[in-house]
Amino acid sequence: LYTIAGQELESLASKSGELATLTVEEHGRSVCLAIERGHQAVTLDVYPGYRRPIHLTAHGKAILAHLPVERVDEIVERHGLTAATAQSVTDRQQLQSQLATVRDQGYAVDKGAYIDSLQCVAAPIQSDDAEIMGAIGISSPASRSDSDDILDDHPELVQSSANIIQININH
Numbered sequence: 001l002y003t004i005a006g007q008e009l010e011s012l013a014s015k016s017g018e019l020a021t022l023t024v025e026e027h028g029r030s031v032c033l034a035i036e037r038g039h040q041a042v043t044l045d046v047y048p049g050y051r052r053p054i055h056l057t058a059h060g061k062a063i064l065a066h067l068p069v070e071r072v073d074e075i076v077e078r079h080g081l082t083a084a085t086a087q088s089v090t091d092r093q094q095l096q097s098q099l100a101t102v103r104d105q106g107y108a109v110d111k112g113a114y115i116d117s118l119q120c121v122a123a124p125i126q127s128d129d130a131e132i133m134g135a136i137g138i139s140s141p142a143s144r145s146d147s148d149d150i151l152d153d154h155p156e157l158v159q160s161s162a163n164i165i166q167i168n169i170n171h
Contacts (some may be wrong), residue, residue: 001125001133002033005165009136012161013038016138016154020161021046023059023122024134025067028075030060033134042118042141055095056084058110058122062135064095065102066124072099087112107155108135117142121154123162128170136161 005022013020013036022034032050037043054060054075064072081090089095102108102124110120122137138154 001165001169004168005125005134005136006034008161008164008168009034009036012036012136012138012157013041016140016157017041018138018140019044019046020136020138021059022134022136023057023063025054025060025063025132026051028054028079030054030057030063042139044115044118044139052114053079053082053084055079055081056088056110056114057137058108058120059135059137061098061102061108061110062122062124062137063132065099065108066126066130066132084114085112085116087116089113105155106159108137109155112142121158123155123158125162125165125169127166133169136165 009020009022017038017040019041020036021032023030024033029051032046032048034048035046054064083090107121107123118139119142120137120139122135124135125133127133137158
């Protein structure tokens with residue numbers, strides 16, 4: 001995943017101008033596998049290997065939405081649903097509802113759930129047999145756009161990148 005996704009991650013950062021990240025799930029946590037910074041990217045202390053609660057980010061929700069329900073339950077039992085901001089999901093029903101939305105629309109959105117004033121859109125990367133391999137996404141400051149602007153171009157960009165990575169991995 002890391003090798004094949006590298007070029008697409010660079011392209012996503014370049015097209016969006018934002019922080020593009022590739023994430024995987026490991027031991028119930030969200031783990032940053034790779035990052036690329038666009039010309040206007042925020043400077044976060046994020047690096048390959050950076051771990052965070054999986055339920056707090058768009059990347060994590062994109063991954064959780066495509067895991068078996070039993071695995072999601074196991075992760076929640078082990079790690080809980082801790083809050084990082086006032087926008088964090090801390091309720092199982094709310095999380096399940098958000099994961100259903102992710103499955104329906106094909107991408108996940110985070111508006112300040114992990115870091116106040118940071119918004120993110122991520123799409124799942126799946127194998128041909130629908131196994132979740134990771135997620136690719138874009139993070140940007142909320143101040144850069146109207147709160148709904150994140151839904152204009154970013155979902156299409158991340159979904160396109162995820163699709164290209166999937167094709168390159170699977171074929």
